[in-house]
Amino acid sequence: MADPTRRTVVTSALAAAGTLAVPTTAVALPYQSRSGRPLLTSGVASGDVTTDRAIVWARADRPSRLVATVHGPGRSRHVVTGPWVDEASDLTGTLDLCRLAPGRDYAVDLAFETEDGHIGESATASFTTADQRPAAQSFVWTGDTAGQGWGINPDIGGYLAYRAMHETRPDFFVHCGDTIYADGPLERSVTEPDGQVWHNLLIPEVEVVAQTLAQFRGRHRYNHMDDNLRAMYADVPVLAQWDDHETTNNWWPGEVLEDPRYDLERRVDVLAARAKQAWWEWQPISSEHDREGRIHRKIERGRHLDVFCLDMRTFKGENTDGTEQQRTPLMGREQVRWLARELQRSRATWKVISSDLPLGIIVPDGDMQESLANANPGAPLGRELELAWLLREIKDVPGVVWITADVHYCAAHHYSPERAAFTDFSPFWEFVAGPINAGTFGPNEMDGTFGPRVDFVKAADYPNQSPRAGNQFFGHADISVDGVLVVTLRDREGTVLYTRELTPEA
Template structure:
């Protein structure tokens, strides 16, 4: 939906309004009638740039998405935008792209659905801010939601780490993958190794491993039952990636399962259903086609975020002693990353990687991530990453930071060719966060191929520690608009800063 200059002027009376978003999204005053469309899963915005955004919601019956948009919080001056009609084919979800927005502007939006008689149902309000020049920028990132059987526990206030992230008032939230755990049933009670009992809200769709499209969709609906999740998503735009658990653990294309829990053994069939649910339930740009997940999200002169997809194009998980190259990104995505990063004019280039580079992540006797645990020259999936890093050096791509999750603990790694077996790259940081509501593990072994050094680590007190132990982790970044300093911190369930680092930008 393109907004004309006239529409934008009509919707705004305050030029250059603050980027700050409100603390809590609230429902507009209305009476929710059972004969009108409801909003059972809340509202979201996503992939916000200087002049565009996407808004999302879900209703409970066939209806048309209607969005009221204003830039000063006064809905009596809002413009009304009519979006798509949704139905059971999309699980009653709908997204509306917004284009022609102003840089450096706060926007408030109100979402409802109209039924076939034109009657509007329940309404909810949210907000987002577009990045602008001469403005600072902050964001949070993490991964791993509702894993190891840890779902919504009312006794600890639900998914409490989402509240801690919300309280930092970020400009956006980067979810680094494992938005759901489709392969992990959630039961009413879970006995923890420390003798405590974790209690969950449960629904039918999360009671078994997901195989059907309805079961994959049900995982997203489950997470959106949590008040903390819904409040964050209404106030803070999301940038979404996927990893393995959106489908099932450690999967790769072409895999045939031997897991007796599954009646459908073909992973490609399951992955197609999982992808449809992922794209239905998370707002994101599809500029290169509906099914492509990797993309760049630009946040103005300070930051470009390059969201990778390390799942769709990978080869079969190799053995540690595999010498030849094995795909992780795939040739097309790897070339895209190098080309787009080299063309970027932003001060910082965040490489949003759904898996870490230097940590050993095994899949039984095989290798699940990049590192193979063998010191020396690159082997297996390390070849592709070596090529990317070398191309960054040759093309003078400066100020790259790799952000990731996946391993269920927090860490800061600094990579330097002076410590590495493979030396054709410039030094860089990799920062690891998560889980946000799942079992905590770690630490994992570190592979020396690219010369990483552990600068910080905080792991579980025991394997699969519950969120109640406080060892849930997210990262926070702020970028100063004058100096360009990238300040990164790693924080726990309560928002306590455990580690922080100011990283100065290299000048081009």
Template sequence: MTELNRRALLRAGGIGAGVVAAGVVLPGVAYATPKARPVLTHGVQTGDVTSDGAILWTRADRPSRMLVEVSRDPSFRHARCLRGPVLTPTTDGTGRLRLTGLPAGDEIHYRVRAEDLDGRTASAPLVGSFRTAPVGRADVRFTWSGDVAGQGWGINPDIGGMTAYAAMLARRPDFFLHSGDTVYADGPLKESVTLPDGRVWRNVVTPEKLKVAETLAEYRGQFAYNLLDENVRAFAARVPSIVQWDDHEVTNNWYPGEILDLPQYTEKRVDVLAARASQAFHEWQPIDQRRAADGRVYRSFAYGKHVEVFVLDMRTYKDANTADKNGQGHVLGERQARWLVDGLTRSRATWKIVAADLPIGLIVPDGKDIEGVANGLPGAPAGREFELAWVLRTLARRNIRNVVWLTADVHYTAAHHYSPDRAAVGDFDPFWEFVSGPLHAGAFGPNVLDPTFGPEAVFVHAPPVANTSPLEGFQHFGEVQVDGRSGDLTVYLRDGKGTSLWSKTLKA
């Protein structure tokens, strides 16, 4: 289990009631002897919600059985009792239970315990709730963002922890779309950071956050860290997540087959690191691997008549950042690209939401190379743009309308409109891409737009200097609301306190 570095926490702002009130849980201090009952150490989460269920997640401090009660009544009268998996060190104490057979569009309450394997004692219960997906013309509200605990900005007890999660919870979304960079496995934390104006930012730190992650245990510690925050746990207990990954779950700007030349890594093979990171990711996130097209990340979810979400993986199948920018590159891979256009073609939802972990038109460099989709060159699509052009062209040819792209990655918020009238090619339909982040990390931007697909930055909110701390008001999340009666979709770009900075209503 991940133990908190108590000496470091003392230096980071005190221990005891003050820290607990500030939103930090201390794993390991709730029990002191081998006779103590099991403890659920990192809360409860739900994810990959459907019309009849969801994935329920928890973690225990010792081998024990996951026990679950499920009810439509918060008092748990007439609750259904379920025996979940045995939580063992093999999965770092984590476990998931697939809930099924639940009514559509209903509020579901759950209560979780961990029972000792001898059946003599059980943990204190943890409770949560979620709403199953509707099947008809229901109103839908969901939030999205990415980028958590990056660039040296971790859990700061002085400001109450990761408060953007509390702002999202106040919006009462039906689900949360986590657009990647769910952790920063390559971003060690320091106990304190002195800001340019002399203020001191204080971080809670754990041993796994003091260096770049390389071992499986260190990757597991990245996910455990974020769940130390009370705001994150409270949000996870009430709002189901649909999670994807990007680069920082492994290391910055990674691609398959890469060999690192960074001195901080003793393991230089990215494929080895990615395998360990993927295991930790799937252990610690409430993901239904049965729904993933290849058991990994990309998958889709219908949410009522009006919304279907297509979750992409633009990391696992991309070509090298050093690849020829003028050739025919890959960022989805042929199988995933066909899965996407075929899924969008079959979808009967009013709005098809494409959750992309990389923006389409923003130039995202990797030194002298290209990290993102856009190759930074004018003219016809090339490099990874070539594959995206095929997707857009095929959708236009099949007359697939109402496709909206959501992303994070670049650590600011923006609204981009793409049009063939401004593009180097004219064989695709106009569409919107909305960017929102970071949720709790350094703020950057704005990036330069590549002209190939004719983008226009309609709105941008970005800091004046790079790596602006979360104290300065440039944390962001986005919100999508779909009116059940009219089918109209409204996008809100919000700051970390929940204030709307800009909005746009799209007619079906």
């Protein structure tokens, strides 16, 4: 077991004192300051924490300037002044904290100040930078928040699975996409098949499909009304990705919707631009990526781990049956070349690729295919040619592991050329987890092109099963000081359903 740190000791004490208990309401209701000092409307967060860098995020209730007081190793303390925020940024702001010490605990007090220098409400975002030396660390991942009509239900304590993830005390959290469901309106109540009634907390922006920028922003604001999510985000850095539901179901660039609910705007490119702006505003992600408009990125986590966050939506081609003879885009040429190059350069023990779509799972979109697999177990075609090229390029790269969400069940898949139609690659694992608060489905059929073997699967008892049943899933990865990786798949309560231990190659 790794030596205890401030994170494990302090948070264990907090848990013992009961501070992780779910509040009665499980939500933070909107409020306004009467003092003239800025308030924090949606908690605080950190993200993309590396050995020497971190991003911190907060949102104010009025135009003001973000200020961070950084408490570092020992008694070090310094103040960093951030950007002015206003309606143009939905009152959100981020700060890039650079030149941090590796392997150290940080607490960052975030507040906003007015033009006349009055400091408002403060809250603390905590994180531990990655160690450059071999060191233990852990992370969790999942996807799919507030989908299929299942939103914040105060009766059961809100987003309970976020609390379960938080209680594992991870060093960071990977949200693999579908951070919101912009296309899934919520109703006040939903009667479940067993007769129980699910009650959703509502705000106007979640009662319709999102078309305007304000509606997309409201979807993100809604999720931050949950106490479990806010508590975790304040204490656990986020590595955020996006997928389809941040905009609309199964979208691709250039699509024009036929859905009559979209009565203001049916051009997906316009909707996606608004969705992406809102997503950027509400994620603790570097402004460096924001300027480039690039979501895919590499997060260096020290000697044992590099995390590669992908973007399988921005560069995606039209959904077809997937049997084209030519290579058709999912990641796109530039991104897939970047991924191959960075994997080859990485010297980390483990290279974890976080994909917002699965590899061998068949994900239909009507008569077409939404993901990479085309339901043809033969030689690679269409989007599969992109993966085939990548796997060939990284054949000699050790320690590659894939994680994903998207399909609303959890599973472990082993891919091997001995079972595959395409054989020019090295075996690897793919671990699937989710949803975290959405309808549970599955399991789906598998495509045999890359030789997957289903080692484990846990799915819904019936389609669109509500979160109340407990079939909400997340993955947990623990890396020991000597580089052994233990992956577990867990349910809403944190119960371990599956374990796989992977050892570094000699």
